[in-house]
Amino acid sequence: MTGGPILEARGLSKAFSSRRSVGDVILRRPAEELQALQDVSFLVGRGESLGIVGESGCGKSTLARCLVGLYPPTAGQTVYEGKEFEQKRSFSDRKKIQIVFQDPYSSLNARMTIGQALREVLRVHKVVASGRVSSRAVELLALVGLDADIANVYPRQLSGGQRQRVNIARALAVEPEVLIADEPVSALDVSIQATVLNLLASLRERLGLTLILIAHDLSVVRYLCDRVAVMYMGRIVEIASTEELFEDPRHPYTQALLAAAPSLERKSRDDARSIGGDPPSPFDLPSGCPFHPRCPVASDHCTTVRPPLEEGPGDSLHQAACHYAWAPPAPHHTPLTRGEENLR
Amino acid sequence: MSAPVLQVRDLQVRLSSPRGVVQAVRGVSFDVEAGHTHGIVGESGSGKTTLLRAILGLLPGNATAGGAISVSGRPVPLAGGRSKAVEGVSIVFQEPMTALNPVVKVGRQISEAPRHRLGLGRRAARDRALELMRQVGIPDPARRFDSYPHELSGGLSQRVLIAIALSAEPKIILCDEPTTALDVTVQDQILKLFSRISEETGVAIVYVTHDLAVVAQTCRTVSVMYAGQFLESGTIEAVFGQSRHPYTLGLLGAVPDVSRGRTPLVAIPGSPPDLVNPGEGCPFVPRCSYARDECSHGVFSLRSVNHHQSTACIRSDALAGAS
Amino acid sequence: MTAVSRSASPKAARGRRSYSLVIGAGLLGVIVVLAILAPWITPYDPLAHDLESILAPLSSDHLLGTDHLGRDVWTRLLYAARLDLLIGVGAVITPFVTGTLLGAVAGYYGGRIDLAVSAATDMLFAFPYYVLIIALVFSLGPGIPSIFIAMAVVAWVSYARIVRGEVLSARGQQYVMAAKTLGYSDLRIIVRHILPNVITQPVTYAMSDIVVIIVGVVTLSYLGLGVPPPTPDWGSMIASGQSYLTTQWQLSTIPGIAVVIVGLAFSLIGDGLTHRLRPE
Numbered sequence: 001m002t003g004g005p006i007l008e009a010r011g012l013s014k015a016f017s018s019r020r021s022v023g024d025v026i027l028r029r030p031a032e033e034l035q036a037l038q039d040v041s042f043l044v045g046r047g048e049s050l051g052i053v054g055e056s057g058c059g060k061s062t063l064a065r066c067l068v069g070l071y072p073p074t075a076g077q078t079v080y081e082g083k084e085f086e087q088k089r090s091f092s093d094r095k096k097i098q099i100v101f102q103d104p105y106s107s108l109n110a111r112m113t114i115g116q117a118l119r120e121v122l123r124v125h126k127v128v129a130s131g132r133v134s135s136r137a138v139e140l141l142a143l144v145g146l147d148a149d150i151a152n153v154y155p156r157q158l159s160g161g162q163r164q165r166v167n168i169a170r171a172l173a174v175e176p177e178v179l180i181a182d183e184p185v186s187a188l189d190v191s192i193q194a195t196v197l198n199l200l201a202s203l204r205e206r207l208g209l210t211l212i213l214i215a216h217d218l219s220v221v222r223y224l225c226d227r228v229a230v231m232y233m234g235r236i237v238e239i240a241s242t243e244e245l246f247e248d249p250r251h252p253y254t255q256a257l258l259a260a261a262p263s264l265e266r267k268s269r270d271d272a273r274s275i276g277g278d279p280p281s282p283f284d285l286p287s288g289c290p291f292h293p294r295c296p297v298a299s300d301h302c303t304t305v306r307p308p309l310e311e312g313p314g315d316s317l318h319q320a321a322c323h324y325a326w327a328p329p330a331p332h333h334t335p336l337t338r339g340e341e342n343l344r
Numbered sequence: 345m346s347a348p349v350l351q352v353r354d355l356q357v358r359l360s361s362p363r364g365v366v367q368a369v370r371g372v373s374f375d376v377e378a379g380h381t382h383g384i385v386g387e388s389g390s391g392k393t394t395l396l397r398a399i400l401g402l403l404p405g406n407a408t409a410g411g412a413i414s415v416s417g418r419p420v421p422l423a424g425g426r427s428k429a430v431e432g433v434s435i436v437f438q439e440p441m442t443a444l445n446p447v448v449k450v451g452r453q454i455s456e457a458p459r460h461r462l463g464l465g466r467r468a469a470r471d472r473a474l475e476l477m478r479q480v481g482i483p484d485p486a487r488r489f490d491s492y493p494h495e496l497s498g499g500l501s502q503r504v505l506i507a508i509a510l511s512a513e514p515k516i517i518l519c520d521e522p523t524t525a526l527d528v529t530v531q532d533q534i535l536k537l538f539s540r541i542s543e544e545t546g547v548a549i550v551y552v553t554h555d556l557a558v559v560a561q562t563c564r565t566v567s568v569m570y571a572g573q574f575l576e577s578g579t580i581e582a583v584f585g586q587s588r589h590p591y592t593l594g595l596l597g598a599v600p601d602v603s604r605g606r607t608p609l610v611a612i613p614g615s616p617p618d619l620v621n622p623g624e625g626c627p628f629v630p631r632c633s634y635a636r637d638e639c640s641h642g643v644f645s646l647r648s649v650n651h652h653q654s655t656a657c658i659r660s661d662a663l664a665g666a667s
Numbered sequence: 668m669t670a671v672s673r674s675a676s677p678k679a680a681r682g683r684r685s686y687s688l689v690i691g692a693g694l695l696g697v698i699v700v701l702a703i704l705a706p707w708i709t710p711y712d713p714l715a716h717d718l719e720s721i722l723a724p725l726s727s728d729h730l731l732g733t734d735h736l737g738r739d740v741w742t743r744l745l746y747a748a749r750l751d752l753l754i755g756v757g758a759v760i761t762p763f764v765t766g767t768l769l770g771a772v773a774g775y776y777g778g779r780i781d782l783a784v785s786a787a788t789d790m791l792f793a794f795p796y797y798v799l800i801i802a803l804v805f806s807l808g809p810g811i812p813s814i815f816i817a818m819a820v821v822a823w824v825s826y827a828r829i830v831r832g833e834v835l836s837a838r839g840q841q842y843v844m845a846a847k848t849l850g851y852s853d854l855r856i857i858v859r860h861i862l863p864n865v866i867t868q869p870v871t872y873a874m875s876d877i878v879v880i881i882v883g884v885v886t887l888s889y890l891g892l893g894v895p896p897p898t899p900d901w902g903s904m905i906a907s908g909q910s911y912l913t914t915q916w917q918l919s920t921i922p923g924i925a926v927v928i929v930g931l932a933f934s935l936i937g938d939g940l941t942h943r944l945r946p947e
Contacts, residue, residue: 055529055530189387190556191595191611216528217528219600219602257528258602259532262532262558263561264556265601278498
């Protein structure tokens with residue numbers, strides 16, 4: 001961690017319940033609950049960049065939305081510089097954490113020019129004196145490497161990369177200290193991705209931003225982040241410095257993710273670590289460790305007892321939620337038997 | 345070397361649009377042999393989807409095409425119309441959920457081609473479908489036979505699509521970004537499935553994607569497509585290891601990779617050319633740091649630089665040590 | 668990187684579409700101009716009886732002949748256009764505004780407000796539209812104010828439904844989430860961000876609704892519930908000409924054609940606007 005902690009997630013949980021129809025009410029069927037986020041805790045240091053990776057449905061976007069205050073968490077708090085945010089975040093608190101969304105096409109209002117969108121934020125938050133609004137908007141565009149004449153066009157006239165820069169500029173207009181980027185490049189063409197990733201890296205350096213990067217793509221996280229948290233089924237299963245996590249992953253799921261990620265430089269694959277099956281339904285989570293149905297090292301113990309997120313010996317910054325993360329299975333360990341088709 | 349199953353010769357596709365004629369594919373030639381997997385890498389707008397549609401014989405009504413495509417020696421009609429050649433080609437799409445008919449049980453969708461195209465009886469077609477489902481790794485095929493598409497996960501739906509693609513006993517399977525919508529661990533399973541299928545059945549696979557790493561993992565040979573042309577072709581090792589084209593080099597330097605740490609990424613400046621009036625010369629010139637005056641004139645097509653690869657760059661010698 | 672790529676293809680599609688907008692607006696424009704200029708371009712009083720030239724045929728004196736009281740049909744047609752267009756447009760404004768606001772609020776906040784608005788729309792939708800209007804006008808007593816009240820009570824539901832659905836889907840869009848994280852007030856988000864993006868649907872619906880209302884007023888007048896005679900109105904003109912259909916076909920047919928032309932004009936405008944207003 002670079003500076004002291006700036007942001008802390010303290011036991012964040014978020015459940016969504018399905019809408020009950022009239023029939024459900026009459027038959028007294030309870031609403032189905034989807035546990036999108038369960039007891040997620042971590043610290044982010046000032047100026048640090050934390051990556052959060054996981055597959056679709058693992059809760060990473062829900063986490064991002066809880067942190068910026070879009071969703072009220074069902075339990076837990078977001079703590080900013082040692083102080084809890086209130087449930088309904090105040091106007092000035094909202095500025096502190098900003099977010100850039102995945103889809104550059106739908107995250108700008110199609111009816112406003114880029115300049116209007118930027119000036120609106122500056123006016124609403126009275127970031128600068130009213131006479132300086134237009135020139136500040138131009139400065140913001142310059143900050144993200146766009147020309148001033150972009151201010152006069154509508155979003156549809158811009159490429160995906162340009163729009164994503166505008167989104168970044170707009171988020172930075174309120175001068176936040178923490179910027180969350182939710183899959184910022186996954187909707188962009190490959191040759192454009194680098195420009196946006198490099199922009200985020202340089203902004204972080206120039207402005208001393210704290211960056212939380214949400215991604216499904218391990219390579220993006222490896223490129224930009226100091227520390228990485230891996231999520232599975234609403235929980236953090238492993239968190240460590242980027243180097244540690246990629247060199248010495250302790251959780252079998254992290255190992256599987258790394259083995260499955262396609263790479264230009266690694267032709268032979270680590271088949272022993274790749275996994276079969278699909279992620280389970282979030283409405284019907286497995287007992288014990290949520291990963292046990294797909295885990296190559298799971299034992300009977302794993303089917304009943306959920307492993308807590310624990311520090312490794314001698315390394316307080318590397319934590320993993322696996323019974324066997326730090327102690328390999330005993331010699332008499334009997335792996336779970338399961339249908340052969342799962343392993344194909 | 346066996347005779348190629350798929351031969352594409354100097355394919356040109358023009359699409360008329362309100363803005364003018366878009367030259368979507370401009371002189372593409374390549375061969376794919378049985379049992380081989382050939383990758384085509386390109387960004388959006390590079391013409392890769394139009395190329396696939398031409399091979400399927402499904403060019404849209406506003407297209408005019410030149411050149412020739414043949415499957416197992418039979419010509420594919422470029423102006424539309426049915427042909428035996430096209431029956432040897434199947435396709436797997438990016439979005440498995442939208443490519444399946446939501447109101448028909450998956451078993452029936454898989455047994456449709458065996459029944460109606462291969463003329464099997466009802467029982468035989470069902471058996472064939474179950475066998476295909478087993479082959480693509482769908483657990484408990486007898487139960488899944490009666491499932492509807494919405495009851496399946498993304499990974500299973502993609503397996504069903506692959507089973508459908510295999511059901512007509514194709515010579516070639518075209519894959520249009522088949523794993524882009526899938527999770528990493530599921531993508532890995534599907535990529536392995538493709539490898540196994542091409543080994544077991546000898547089907548040729550053309551794998552189209554924007555993801556260089558996926559191609560590196562799945563294919564033996566690759567072509568890099570840009571602005572409707574192939575700029576570089578060859579074995580994976582040659583093209584990705586010792587690229588002889590600045591665009592390939594640019595792409596390789598612009599994408600992060602899990603195995604690399606923080607090697608700085610260098611973005612390719614500029615954006616792809618407008619294919620309405622592409623002009624002559626190499627299409628990459630405006631974005632290329634190696635470009636010289638002579639790059640802006642004449643026609644650029646692939647020529648081999650060694651046994652393993654060919655490039656469209658006339659300055660490829662200058663790049664020899666660059667990667 | 669900073670070059671602005673103006674995608675020309677949607678523009679071209681728009682160009683083709685705006686033909687219908689131009690034709691529709693042109694058609695409507697001609698009718699409106701004729702209606703406004705009615706006192707100057709018609710030599711007769713629309714209400715004046717002329718018992719000497721009852722049921723006159725088409726002639727240079729009476730372009731479209733006269734009716735059973737000797738009133739000039741061309742004159743009455745134009746005066747009727749003034750009234751019917753005014754009622755059509757006027758009766759749409761209140762339901763458009765209230766429906767759009769209620770729908771936006773219901774869609775944006777959800778919960779109890781949504782439940783109440785949805786229950787009301789569902790209930791009103793369960794009644795047959797025309798029957799409800801006729802019943803309301805009948806109980807309020809015939810006349811133009813009754814038509815406006817009946818429309819205000821009944822017609823907002825369609826707007827509320829359309830806007831609620833659109834807002835509901837817009838609420839999940841990233842531009843709305845972005846606006847929320849920037850700390851914008853709900854009012855600003857609804858008025859400045861959501862409504863400009865969803866207004867196309869109710870606007871195009873209003874175009875067809877105007878037609879429905881004009882036809883409705885014509886129908887009511889035909890039934891004797893709408894514009895009270897002798898005020899000229901297409902519906903009462905059709906009704907009164909009916910008895911002479913075999914000999915004087917133009918008495919009923921020409922106001923009928925007027926209704927069709929106005930309907931066509933608004934439909935073309937609606938069609939053109941759909942494509943003109945679409946953001947991408």
